[in-house]
Amino acid sequence: MDNGRIDFLYLSEDDMIKAGVRDMKGCIESMEETFKLLHKGDYRMGGDDANEHGIRVSFPKESDIEGMPLSAPDYRFMAMPAYLGGKYRMFGIKSYGSNPNNRNLDLPRSILMLSLMDVVTGAPIAYMSANILSSMRTGAVAGLGAKYLSKKEPKVLSIIGPGTMSIYSVDSFIEVQPSISTIKIKGRGKEKIDFFINYVKERHHSIKEFIVCDSVEEACKDSDIIYFGTTNAKRFEDNPYINESWVKKGALVMSASALLIDTDFLANKPSVRVVADNYKMYSGWGAGRELPTQKTVSTLLGMGFYDAVCENKISREDIIDLGAIICGEQVGRENEDQILIYAVGGMPVEDVAWGYEVYQKAIKNNVGVKLNLWDSLNSMR
The missing domain is CATH 3.30.1780.10 (ornithine cyclodeaminase, domain 1)
Structure with missing residues (x-):
């Protein structure tokens, strides 16, 4: 001016x-x-x-x-x-x-x-x-979670929903965790899966193996980092669901979109630890909202955190914001066997x-x- x-x-x-x-x-x-x-x-x-x-x-x-x-x-x-x-x-x-x-x-x-x-x-x-x-910052925030929350030297990354968000997120995962050598993929169409694999092959020669999975359960099994990059389904029950029995000790589970999860899974302390990008955002969404009646809750993982608090399954103090970990005021992963669950909601x-x-x-x-x-x-x- x-x-x-x-x-x-x-x-x-x-x-x-x-x-x-x-x-x-x-x-x-x-x-x-x-x-x-x-x-x-x-x-x-x-x-x-x-x-x-x-x-x-x-x-x-x-x-x-x-x-x-x-x-x-x-x-x-x-x-x-x-x-x-x-x-x-x-x-x-x-x-x-x-x-x-x-x-x-x-x-x-x-x-x-x-x-x-x-x-x-x-x-x-x-x-x-x-x-x-927008895709870059979404991917970078996922990578930031992998930097601070993943177990040491993760080898296997699972991608559920190999679309645009996942393409940028995989770049960030490999940037912060270059030990990743295997990618498991669960998608709904061969065209997107092939595009995703070719994209990674061209840019990340450190990836030695691609495994295409027929189910979310298969994709989650034996993975060190499990990433959900799907878009919201038309029906609540058609969103992807994750069961605690599918997740190995020490895994990091994160979602940048729609994911159904049991509140009992979130509440399984001290084996499970929950981390939010910004819990205040989810609690604001939940204000005045009727809680789900299904055993599985939330089309957005962060709302599952809010629901678990409202159901007295976990306390607000059990939810750690990533910023507190980055600033050194909180510990993210307490041990290599702990499962960490990280919600990425996206913020302007x-x-x-x-x-x-x-x-x-x-x-x-x-x-x-x-x-x-x-x-x-x-x-x-």
Whole structure:
């Protein structure tokens, strides 16, 4: 800004790639700093409690208003606002629309954009493509969990749902745990499984074996890290389920999306330890919500944590936030036999952090298109 003039930087998908959005090592480092700030409380997200994942626009199941969009599975529009302090001191809003039918138009299911804004004036600083950015931060947060929560030198990684989230997550897993040499895969279609395997083969020559599994149980057996990257199913009961008997001692179980899990599994102390990216976010979602009646609870693992607390299966103190572990105030894994369960819900502070880092790289390397909002305040009169 200069004498009332406002310019901002526009970054297309290609610009984001040129600016280094795919730098997984850098993204993991940025997420580590983000979780430190999260633990210190130097952040704000939506809602009065400052911990909302985002604001969703819902549509009716039926309407007599011409042109009104109707509710459908995974059809949604969201805005995800956040402020992140520390070296970032930046406000941002990630927005996206999601429609599974986009595939018929050769478009991704979700189309995302991120706006960065000056936290004092509200002036736009950057407007950028956020599909890769969002996948990167999701993968990096999963990798951060593997860094702090996995047993020493894990060898076997299981991927349930080899889609976009899992592709970026596997990059981060191998970045932080290079001892991984075998990947077990459970997917719903051969095309996605083959694409995933070819992607990993091209980029990670340290992986010596791929095992395609017919069931979630088979995929979980004998694995050191078990990752669920599936999308929400149309019906609650069709989401993937994990049973404690399938999980070996010392394994790390994590989900970035939908997972059904028994509260008794979560409550099996001291054999099991639960870790959240941000428990306050899940407790906010659960406020005023009727608890499930099924033995298995939650289409999102973090909500299972909340349900277990409400059922008095575990106490709030039993749930450790990853930020406390990173800051050295809590211990993650207490021993090599302990099973750790880690919930990844996704937060807009992560988008702001990595968006800021990529923006800085774009400025340094003269990437993107500078756009003018207005020349001076006089032009507004």
